[in-house]
Amino acid sequence: MLANANRLTPYLFLAPAAAVMAIALLYPIGYMIYASFLDWNPSQRIGEADWVGLRNYANLLSDAAFRESFWVTIKFAVLVVSIEMVLGVGLALLLDRELRGMTLLRTVFILPMMIAPIVVGLVWRYMYHPTVGTFNKVLNDLGLPSAPWLSDGNWAFASIVIADIWQWTPFIFILSLAALQSLPRSAMEAARIDGATGWQLIWHIKLPLMLPVLIVTALLRLIDAFKVLEVILVMTNGGPGLSTEILALRISRTASEFRELGYAAAMSNLLLILLLFLTLAMFAYTKLTEARAARLAAAKEVEVG
Amino acid sequence: MNARPNPAFYALLVALMFMALGPIVLMVSNSLKLNVDITSPTATLLFTPTIQNYETALCHWLPYEPEHVRRCDRTFGRALGNSLIISLVSTAITLILGCMAAYALVRFRFMGRQVTSLTTLMVRMVPPAVLLVPVFGIWTFQFGIDGTIAGIVLIYVAMNLPFVIWILQSFIVQVPIQLEEAARMDGAGPFRTFFLVVLPLIKPGLAAAAIFTFRIAWNEFLLANALADRGSRTVPVTIVNSLTEYDIDWGVIMATGTLLAVPPILFTLVASRQIITGMTAGAVKG
Numbered sequence: 001m002l003a004n005a006n007r008l009t010p011y012l013f014l015a016p017a018a019a020v021m022a023i024a025l026l027y028p029i030g031y032m033i034y035a036s037f038l039d040w041n042p043s044q045r046i047g048e049a050d051w052v053g054l055r056n057y058a059n060l061l062s063d064a065a066f067r068e069s070f071w072v073t074i075k076f077a078v079l080v081v082s083i084e085m086v087l088g089v090g091l092a093l094l095l096d097r098e099l100r101g102m103t104l105l106r107t108v109f110i111l112p113m114m115i116a117p118i119v120v121g122l123v124w125r126y127m128y129h130p131t132v133g134t135f136n137k138v139l140n141d142l143g144l145p146s147a148p149w150l151s152d153g154n155w156a157f158a159s160i161v162i163a164d165i166w167q168w169t170p171f172i173f174i175l176s177l178a179a180l181q182s183l184p185r186s187a188m189e190a191a192r193i194d195g196a197t198g199w200q201l202i203w204h205i206k207l208p209l210m211l212p213v214l215i216v217t218a219l220l221r222l223i224d225a226f227k228v229l230e231v232i233l234v235m236t237n238g239g240p241g242l243s244t245e246i247l248a249l250r251i252s253r254t255a256s257e258f259r260e261l262g263y264a265a266a267m268s269n270l271l272l273i274l275l276l277f278l279t280l281a282m283f284a285y286t287k288l289t290e291a292r293a294a295r296l297a298a299a300k301e302v303e304v305g
Numbered sequence: 306m307n308a309r310p311n312p313a314f315y316a317l318l319v320a321l322m323f324m325a326l327g328p329i330v331l332m333v334s335n336s337l338k339l340n341v342d343i344t345s346p347t348a349t350l351l352f353t354p355t356i357q358n359y360e361t362a363l364c365h366w367l368p369y370e371p372e373h374v375r376r377c378d379r380t381f382g383r384a385l386g387n388s389l390i391i392s393l394v395s396t397a398i399t400l401i402l403g404c405m406a407a408y409a410l411v412r413f414r415f416m417g418r419q420v421t422s423l424t425t426l427m428v429r430m431v432p433p434a435v436l437l438v439p440v441f442g443i444w445t446f447q448f449g450i451d452g453t454i455a456g457i458v459l460i461y462v463a464m465n466l467p468f469v470i471w472i473l474q475s476f477i478v479q480v481p482i483q484l485e486e487a488a489r490m491d492g493a494g495p496f497r498t499f500f501l502v503v504l505p506l507i508k509p510g511l512a513a514a515a516i517f518t519f520r521i522a523w524n525e526f527l528l529a530n531a532l533a534d535r536g537s538r539t540v541p542v543t544i545v546n547s548l549t550e551y552d553i554d555w556g557v558i559m560a561t562g563t564l565l566a567v568p569p570i571l572f573t574l575v576a577s578r579q580i581i582t583g584m585t586a587g588a589v590k591g
Contacts, residue, residue: 010412011409017403017406020462021466023459023463024459025466027443028436028440031442031443035439095314095318099314099318103577104322106581107573107574108322108325109321110584111325111326111573114569114570114580115565115570116524116541116566118545118562119566122332122544122559126331126332126559131344132344175585178581223430227432233526234545248434251435252527256531264437264438268434268435268437275431275432276427276430279429282426
């Protein structure tokens with residue numbers, strides 16, 4: 001009796017969480033995959049929708065607007081992640097020293113990530129405002145003409161990139177600073193005794209040692225960059241034209257404005273597959289580095305023993 | 306390292322803080338201005354602060370009637386109440402379900418950490434935009450809980466559970482098993498052991514998990530927008546709605562934005578260490 005209860009306990013502990021996740025997470029994802037083969041609008045029950053097979057996917061391939069927004073998404077994600085990596089890691093390398101106020105800086109730096117994306121979009125939309133916005137006011141005070149921050153395609157794209165950099169560079173800064181501070185002191189000491197200069201130290205010791213963390217950070221950030229939606233929604237709502245319409249935004253508009261749920265589901269599926277690859281790449285990479293670390297440790301033990 | 310850091314580093318430090326804080330300070334200061342001051346072409350640092358915008362936003366919570374409010378718009382006040390209820394309830398449920406599941410996974414070892422960390426990662430990767438279509442469809446046609454607060458709570462709990470389970474696991478692993486064995490020896494069942502022995506020991510982990518969960522529920526827009534009806538709208542939804550109007554009332558919108566930003570800012574000031582731990586753990590241990 002007691003043994004039986006014991007064997008059941010883990011399931012009792014796990015059951016509520018598993019049930020919620022099955023109902024509200026796994027089921028919807030399965031549902032979405034099914035819906036992507038339907039011609040379905042929001043006023044229909046899913047049973048009434050027509051089965052159209054792969055037509056949604058075929059339409060996606062020939063849909064110029066979709067191709068444009070796919071391209072915008074890739075451009076946005078790659079651009080923000082590379083700029084943020086350079087800035088974040090650069091700042092971490094610069095500021096990795098005994099400075100008073102570092103704790104304060106780290107606290108201040110998390111704020112942009114903690115407040116609602118809606119609020120971030122709101123503030124930036126205000127600052128980019130053509131007449132009352134901060135940036136144009138400053139430009140005018142300096143005697144320069146106003147810039148079309150959100151009203152010209154290229155400018156708008158640059159503007160959303162800048163806002164994202166403001167919001168997320170701190171993430172990379174904090175992670176790479178943590179990585180830097182956990183590097184083995186001995187390697188650095190040895191290099192310095194051998195007469196390495198600051199740059200050599202960074203290039204040949206610090207960066208290679210940080211690389212595993214940096215790659216994981218970049219991948220995490222890349223995954224998140226594909227999910228950005230609210231900030232852009234508030235700032236430009238995808239416009240002008242399609243210049244800032246990232247995929248997540250396109251999905252939400254297809255569902256709510258164009259009312260084509262099946263088509264939106266097919267898009268969601270493609271985005272999901274893309275992210276799945278990134279995630280698996282990240283997982284495989286961490287497993288690989290762990291395995292290598294274990295092998296090195298084992299080899300060392302053999303040597304010592 | 307260098308005995309005395311170059312003053313240039315302090316200048317950089319200050320500049321970075323200014324850049325990070327600038328937009329936030331701008332929003333707060335604008336929320337204290339009259340629209341005349343916000344839109345005036347001459348930017349001034351000196352202005353007489355006013356709480357008019359907050360009075361307008363919160364008018365139906367005020368015991369008195371502010372004279373500058375012509376017709377009290379109750380949308381925001383109601384949304385604030387909804388947001389509070391939804392975030393608090395979903396945080397509480399997520400934590401209870403999450404810590405039980407984490408405990409089971411760690412102590413009874415019938416599924417490896419590998420599996421959970423992989424699932425956590427997988428779910429972390431799912432964008433809310435992807436959940437939009439199916440959640441809307443299922444909630445509306447099958448569960449019939451669209452437009453209710455319970456419906457929004459359900460999806461938030463599900464979205465946050467994987468992360469909470471994963472972060473609590475790393476705290477539960479550190480609880481010495483001897484303590485639990487001692488409790489069991491004294492005749493406590495698994496549930497009592499868990500609630501009276503294990504839970505008090507992982508309070509820091511619970512705090513970190515609570516902050517992350519609350520923040521996501523509090524800030525989320527997309528799913529709330531799809532699921533909520535007039536009575537159950539949350540603050541982010543009302544902010545976006547008022548932004549689409551032709552004539553934007555910047556003062557009031559900045560005030561609502563500030564109110565929405567207050568809880569996350571407070572958490573950051575109180576628990577920045579835990580937040581950073583949670584963030585770094587998420588990346589470094591994958």
